[in-house]
Amino acid sequence: MVTCYDYTFARLLSKSAIDGILVGDSAAMVMHGHSSTLSASLELMRAHTEAVARGAPEKLVIADMPFLSSRKGLAAALDTAAVLMTAGAHALKLEGVDGHEDVIRAMAQSGIPVMGHLGMQPQSVHVYGGFRVQGRSSESAQNIARQASALEQLGVFAIVLECVPSGLAREISAGLRIPTIGIGAGAGCHGQILVLQDLLGMNTDFRPKFVRPFLDGARWILGSLADFDEAVKAGTFPAEEESYS
Numbered sequence: 001m002v003t004c005y006d007y008t009f010a011r012l013l014s015k016s017a018i019d020g021i022l023v024g025d026s027a028a029m030v031m032h033g034h035s036s037t038l039s040a041s042l043e044l045m046r047a048h049t050e051a052v053a054r055g056a057p058e059k060l061v062i063a064d065m066p067f068l069s070s071r072k073g074l075a076a077a078l079d080t081a082a083v084l085m086t087a088g089a090h091a092l093k094l095e096g097v098d099g100h101e102d103v104i105r106a107m108a109q110s111g112i113p114v115m116g117h118l119g120m121q122p123q124s125v126h127v128y129g130g131f132r133v134q135g136r137s138s139e140s141a142q143n144i145a146r147q148a149s150a151l152e153q154l155g156v157f158a159i160v161l162e163c164v165p166s167g168l169a170r171e172i173s174a175g176l177r178i179p180t181i182g183i184g185a186g187a188g189c190h191g192q193i194l195v196l197q198d199l200l201g202m203n204t205d206f207r208p209k210f211v212r213p214f215l216d217g218a219r220w221i222l223g224s225l226a227d228f229d230e231a232v233k234a235g236t237f238p239a240e241e242e243s244y245s
């Protein structure tokens with residue numbers, strides 16, 4: 001899986017073999033320059049979900065429930081879910097489990113495929129004091145494993161495991177009947193997800209350990225911009241064939 005937030009990349013992804021697209025609340029950081037995912041409002045998530053669903057209608061499109069949207073009671077959570085599902089999402093992802101079990105169960109029983117998200121939950125960044133690996137102590141590892149079983153019991157169809165030791169992710173994955181999708185969780189998960197812009201090497205300022213850029217995207221893009229700039233200033237663009245008579 002990869003994340004995607006816009007129509008143009010969704011069109012490209014629809015021509016790829018990638019199995020699923022996450023319209024992540026990381027849109028707040030990657031597309032809008034915020035320092036965390038807390039700024040991803042429902043309106044913002046709706047707009048990005050619509051664009052992606054238009055671009056890749058045949059792919060599985062999963063949208064993130066915004067910060068606190070599953071914590072304001074069942075009716076509010078279902079209202080949020082309705083907005084994102086009618087925007088074109090086929091499934092919704094939410095972080096954690098403790099304290100909103102009723103919401104997860106009700107969503108799963110209401111025709112909404114629900115994906116869980118455990119380990120480092122970006123919406124809890126201020127509890128961690130930064131984006132930190134979780135599950136390193138045995139107490140924290142047991143807690144994550146317990147939450148994974150709880151999510152499975154509540155009816156989620158898959159779980160993202162983010163930034164946990166690979167041994168823990170492997171153990172959790174082996175003990176579940178539903179698939180795990182890892183990001184910074186090693187090779188023992190059933191699938192993997194990366195932020196598309198990280199995968200394409202478009203971010204030169206920030207590269208977490210778990211990211212492998214499969215393209216030197218920043219260099220290619222900057223090279224193309226330099227070529228365009230040079231051609232315009234040299235008077236070689238636009239050429240005759242790129243102009244109307």
Ligand code: KIV
Nearest residue numbers: 003024025026160183
């Ligand atoms: O919002 C996001 O991009 C995510 C991925 C990191 C899984 O939740």
